Amino acid sequence: MHEIDWTSIFSPTLSLIEIVIRGTIIYLVLFFFLRLLRRDTGSIGIADLLVVVLIADAAQNALGSKYESITEGIVLVGTIFFWNYALDWLAYKFPAFQGLVRPKPLLLIENGVLMRRNLQKEMITKEELMSQLREQGIEEITEVKECYLEGDGKISIVAKSGRT
Known part of the structure; x- marks a missing residue:
C-alpha cells in the first residue's frame, strides 16, 4: 500500500523558535484584546476559553498537516500552555500584575x-x-x-x- 514517511511526520519544516514566537504573540494579543473588551457573566474565564480555542486550532493544524510535522504542533501547544501558566503565576506572585490578568470585581x-x-x-x-x-x-x-x-x-x- 503506502509507506509512512516517519521523518516528515516528526521533522519540523519551520524553525521551532519561530513557532514559539508566533504562538507567544498570538496568545498575548488575543488575551489582552479579550481582557480589555469583554467579561461575560457566568461564563468560563477568558484565559480558559482562549486556551481551548488556540489549542484546538493548533492541534487541528498539526493533525491536518498544515504544518509539516507533529513536532511543530506540539511546540505550539506547549507555548500556549506556557503562557497560560505564566500569566496565572505572575498574577499570583505579583499583586500589581493581578489587575492586568484578572479584572477587579x-x-x-x-x-x-x-x-x-x-x-x-x-x-x-x-x-x-x-x-x-x-x-x-x-x-x-x-x-x-x-x-x-x-x-x-x-x-x-x-x-x-x-x-x-
Whole structure:
C-alpha cells in the first residue's frame, strides 16, 4: 500500500523558535484584546476559553498537516500552555500584575441601588441581572446590600441582613 514517511511526520519544516514566537504573540494579543473588551457573566474565564480555542486550532493544524510535522504542533501547544501558566503565576506572585490578568470585581448594586453606569460598561441588561438575582432567591433589587460582577464573570450577591 503506502509507506509512512516517519521523518516528515516528526521533522519540523519551520524553525521551532519561530513557532514559539508566533504562538507567544498570538496568545498575548488575543488575551489582552479579550481582557480589555469583554467579561461575560457566568461564563468560563477568558484565559480558559482562549486556551481551548488556540489549542484546538493548533492541534487541528498539526493533525491536518498544515504544518509539516507533529513536532511543530506540539511546540505550539506547549507555548500556549506556557503562557497560560505564566500569566496565572505572575498574577499570583505579583499583586500589581493581578489587575492586568484578572479584572477587579465591579459593583453592580449597592444598598439596593442599581449602578447603571457599571451595568452599561459591561453591557449587562437589568433583565440579565435580575435573572441572576432570582437564581439566588432574591426577587427585588432593594433586598441586595452589594452585588458584584467578579473577575471570572460570575455574579456574587450579598443580601441585606433584614431580608426575609
